[in-house]
Structures are given as C-alpha cells and as structure tokens.
Amino acid sequence: MIRTVAVTLTLLARLAEAVPSASARHVRASLVAETNAIVPGRPLLAGVRLQMDPGWHTYWRNPGDSGLPTRIRWQLPAGFAAGEIRWPYPERFSSGPVVSYGYAEEVLLPVEIAVPASAAGRVRLAARVDWLECQEACLPGKAEVELVLPVRASGAPSAAAPLFADTARRLPVRASAWSVRARMEPGALALRLRPPTGTTLRGAYFYAVTPRVLDYSGPQALAGSGPALRLVLPRDPNGVASPERLVGVLVAETAGGTIALEVNVPVASGAASSASSPSEQEKKR
C-alpha cells in the first residue's frame, strides 16, 4: 500500500513537469507555464515551447511566401479557456526570391488561460500542436503536449519563467507614442513613421499580418530624415488592390535598441494622379 502511494507520488511529480512529445523529427514541442501552480480565478500564462534543430525553423502567424503558421488546439477542463497566441516578432528566412517569416532555434508561443474560481485539485492542460518545420525541405510536425499543475492559493515562478520574460521582450507593444500612417501609392504602400521625440530611427522592417498586400521578397526602403520618415513597402502585384486597413508589426531599430510595435491603421488611398496605375487597373478587373 505504501509502495503504491510512493509510485503514485513519483508519477504525479513527473506529470507536473512538461511532458515532451517525440513525434516530430527536427522540432520538439512542450507545454510550459510561467508559474508552478494554478490560482483559482486568476489567469495563467502558459505557452507552447518549440525547440528547433540547428538550421530548422517554424513559422510566424503570417508565414510569408511559404510555410504554415503553428496551430494550437487546446484540450482544457471545463471552465478553463485559452486565448489567442501572443506571437513574438519573427525573423526572415530567404531562399532566392522566396522570403518567409518564422523562428529558428527556439520560440515560446505564450497563451493566456482563463482559470475558473472553482478550480481545485490538480489540473491537466493539454494541446495538440501542428506546425511546419523547414530547413530547405519542409515536413509537417505535430505533437500532443500536456502539463499537470496543482491548484494553490498562490503560485511561484516556474523553471520556465525566464523563458517567458525573454519572450515578453519580443512581443509587439501598442505604439501609442509613435505615429504610423499608411498610404497606398502606385506599386508600393508607404508607411509614414514619426517616432517619439528623442528616439532616432536607424532601421525598420514591417512584418505584415494582413495577407496579400505586400511583396515579401522586395526590399523595404527607409527614407527621409527629421522627425518623420517613410518606409516604402513593395506591393504584391496580384494582391488585394485596396485594403482598408493594414495590420502588422513594425520592428524598429533605435539607438536604445530594438522595439516591436503593433500596427493597425487605415490605409489612405493614393493621389488622384495614380488613376492609370497598375493597381487601379487591377481594381477594375
């Protein structure tokens, strides 16, 4: 009897750690949480950690020219609810004229889990994760991951807490101190960027979330000087002719470091002189 209890305790101790899945070939997925316990009625920050073999990558929410975004399907106890993935800003992978957006080495995809006030005992969080892993060749990957956590009055940082802290620095922030405006021009979409006073913009790259507006393989040119600059983004010639809004992430290189800003702005139409531009012809079709 004592032995059975000991074995059960050992099993529970093991289950409390993230259970990795071995189903993928070059990427390992696991489920982690920022804290070591669930607190009734308080949201839990959990996340899927993907660890890639050297040279391999997985994809951002907009994979760019090729690839697929990673997908998480949660299996949670009654009363629990998962939010959307909080995507860290990605990096670019170029292969000739094909440019993709994703992550190499390691990424944590954080998700906030709503916890009911009635939570008690031990809670099993589980998810099915699907991704596309690519080096040069691509393979679909999937894993069933789970995490068992005790419910307590308060939680302490887990072993994964530093990973959440590092990831938080890569999450786009609301750009309230910045002015960002988008205008459609012939063949290009121009972003007018005005950083807050005292911030010098050295470089910028815009990762579009809105699909089928931009040509990801074309160069993005930062031009101008003074308080406002222009980032000229090449358009997808077969893309959406007149998008109403542009959503994405602006990664700005400043003297103070790299900042990722959430962008969600209306797109002003181009000047009247652009009536004969290819974009206008496209619109008529």
Add this chain to the structure above:
Amino acid sequence: MKTPLAFLVASLAGAIVAVLPAAALAQAVVGQPAPAFSLPDSNGKTHALADFKGRFAVLEWWNYECPFVRKHYGSGNMQDLQRRWTGKGVVWVTINSSAPGKQGHVNGAKANALMREGGGAATAVLLDHDGKVGRLYGAKTTPHMFVVDPKGILLYAGGIDDKPTTDLADVKVARNYVEAALGEATAGKPVTVTSSQPYGCSVKYGD
C-alpha cells in the same frame, strides 16, 4: 568605327542586363500578358508559351518531395484536374524549378517515371533547372498555379485551393480556384477569384 560600335553594343548589353532585375520583379500580373518563356520538357521537346495561343493553359509548379504537392498527388486531386482539363483541350504544363541537388529536382527520365507511377496527366513536364521561368513568374511555392487565356493574358495566379494544409482530407472540402477559374473562363464567363495566396513549400531555387 568598329570600336565605337562594339562599345555601343557592349553598353546596350549592359543596359539590358541592368534592366532585367526590374523586369523580373514585374512578375506575372493578372489581367496582363503572361511572361513569354520557352523550356524543354522531360522528353527534350521545347515548349513556348506562344505555342499555347488559342488554348487555355495551366502552369503548375511542382516538387514531388514537397508535402503540399504530395497532398494533391497523393489524393489524386492534381491528376484528376490534369486529366479532365487536358481532355477538354486545355494545355497543362507541370514545371520543375528545383535546382540540381535541391529537393524535388528531376531529370527527364525521373520526371517521366514519377508521372507514370503517379498517374500524372499533364501535357508536359517542363524542366526549369536554372529557375529563370519560376523567377520570371514569381513562383514562390509548390504548388503555385497560373491560368492563361487563349490570348496569352494571365487569368489566375495563386494557390490551388483555399485550404493551406498538408492534410489529404482537406482536398474534398476545399474550394479549388483552378477548377473554378477554368470552369468560368471556358464557359465564357469572367473569373470570380483571379488571385489568392499561394501555399506550400518554397520553390527550391539555386543560389
């Protein structure tokens, strides 16, 4: 006289080379003439886009080792489209832009063997090993589909359907854009969806 002429020719050649990258960026734009090309097929016969004038043509970018391509060949979806539309007089060319040594690269014999085994029914498999035609069209993924009308105007550019997955089961529930474009265009109707996001593996171009 010879020297200035040679100089002029060299300068012109330089100017043309300088213009090429911009021309390549122009890519294939729906509603405009599809870029002209000429490529050898898996049996050594050359096919030019101009040869297809008077008929609808489909261009399909292909890498047999790509899981997205395997979805459409493994389910029989691609071969079925090829068989039905070539049966109605449409030209269907399957284009391999994988560079030598890269995933999905095939020589003529390999292409023929794969298509025989898999029941492929394209008009021809074209070998674009230097990737020039792929780059000219802005082919990003396998598959990436283009439909050209009998006058050589590009009617459709984009994905094969609206389900960007590697799951074979999705073929049945997907909206197939190539089928729709060919169905409408061959019936004399305007094409409803003229472009979409292509999905798949990146085309394995050489460096």
